Amino acid sequence: MMRKNYYRKLAFMVFLLAILLAYQKYTSREKEPFPEVKFIVNSGTSINLADFNPNALDKDQWKNMGFSDKQISTILKYKEIVGGQFTSKEQLKKCYAISEEKFKEIEPFILLPETNKESQLKHFKNFEKKHITIVRKFNPDEYSVKDWAKLGFSEKQAEAILKYRNYLGGSFISKEKFKDCFIISPETYSKMAPYLLLPEKTPENFKTDKKFATKAHIQYHPFDPNTLTAEGWKSLGFSEKQVNAIVNYRDKNLHGSFKSTEDLQKCFVISEEKFQELKPFINLIMIKKEEPKQETTDFSKTDLNLITFKQLREFGLDEKSAGSIIGFRKKLGGFITKQQILDTYNIDKEMVQKLISIVPLNSSGVVKYSLIDAPEEWLKNHPYFKYSADKIIFYRLSNSDDKKIWKLLKLKPEYEERMKLYLK
Structure with missing residues (x-):
């Protein structure tokens, strides 16, 4: 038994020694060298710039020029505000995300006109929509905006051409003057010249004043544009x-x-x-047509059961009041008393009170029935009877006397009173 314990202790010591040797080997092994860390330091050198159009730059390209994400976001928003594209250096400079120093740095490389005026001129000089198409000779004095557009000019260019013609007094005078129009480039003029029905040279006696030139032969006088030949x-x-x-x-x-x-x-x-x-x-003489006189209604001779919507409006009621009265009268089949009109919903009571004090009521044409012979449809649709219609129809199956039916209905006196207005 002692020998067995001895071997166990020996085995345990060997195992423990093996663990210690393994641990020593692991902790004493040569470690791999840590990779060298390199820091990128801003050298302070200026950004290499080349000519650029700010309208063509994306976010990364703006960032390459030294702008932060926040500045780029502001620049792009400003671009949208001014119409989707920058038209001049002057306009770009106004963007507060670009400092004065930064703008001076990039200004020489910006491919934009200096000012908006130059941009507009460039817009006109940038050639016509596609190309100029001319098939026959024509007089440019007779051309409208649509005619110039058919030749290939844009609408704005056409309007500018007409303004120049008006400046000359309504006529281009000569090919020489036509050529001076800033919208017409030299290349365009060379294409158009053979087709222009204009003199080659400007007359020597042609003069322009400081504002607009006018044709000497135009004598303005009062005229009516409706009768002018x-x-x-x-x-x-x-x-x-x-x-x-x-x-x-x-x-x-x-x-x-x-x-x-x-x-x-x-x-x-x-x-x-x-x-x-x-x-x-301009002396515009209008011939006024006599409007037919509208006949006015004599309300003292009008029946409240026959008065129309138009007549109620004529009396002074608003549309809502007039419509309510006509609609309620139709449902009742006619008014029996003037109080019914005053009790109508959605009306101007003050005006209606005035109406019923002037306009008479004739109820002789209103149809009346008894509880026994009243049509079922009439009972179910009449405002005063529809809530008791089913009971009336049931009770009259076994009763042929109105008095007995009234007793069975057990209605409030005020309901019974208004229902009897339409009974024989």
Whole structure:
């Protein structure tokens, strides 16, 4: 037994020694070297910038230029506020997320006009919608916005061309003057020149004043646009095509006459400048048609059971009151007493009191029945009978006397009283 315990102790010591050796080996092993840490330090060097269009930059590109996420968010929101794109350096500078120093740093590389005025001019100079298409010779003095648009110009460009024509007094005068229009690029003019029905050179006696040039032969005089002939319109400086448009607008759109000076102003072939020139001379004479006299109602001779909705409105009742009276009268089959009118819901009681004091009531035409012979449909739809209709129909099956039915109904005196108004 002692020998057995000895071997057990020996085995335990060997096992414990093995654990100690293993632990020593593990703790004394050579450790792997820790990776070297490298810190990125801002060297303070300036960002390499190249020419850029701020409208084309995304968030990452703005960040590469040195802006924070918050600044970028502000810049993009500002871009949406100004219409979806920056139009000039002047506009971009106003964004408070870009400091004065930062703007000076990036300004030389911004691909935008300096100011909004330059941007607008550039917008007009940026060529027509697609390309100019001309198939025949034409007189540009006769062209409207739609005509210029058909050639390939945008609506804004067409309006600018017409403003320039108005500046010259309503005519381009010559090819030379037409070429001076800032909307018409040299390339466009070279395409259009062979088709222009205009003199090559500007007459020597042509002059312009400080404001707008006017044709010497136009003599403004008072006129009525509703009676002015085609020749009359031409004498005011309009072309034949414009005259046709004005006359068609008057006769078709306005059914034969201008009702006001504003109607004339809305005619698309008359520019705002031209209208202001004409305005002092417009003498619009309107022929007033005599309206048929409306017959007034003699309410003292009108029956309350026959009075119409229109007559009630004429008397002074509002739509709600008039509608309520007509509707209640229809359900009753006619009024028996004036108090019924006064008891109608949703009415102006003060006005109705005045009405019933003036207008007579004739109830002789109101249909009446007995409880025995009243139609079932009439009983079920009449405001005074519908809540007792089923009982009346049941009781009269075994009773042929109205008095007995009244006793069986056991109604309040006030209900019985108003029901009897419509009984024989």
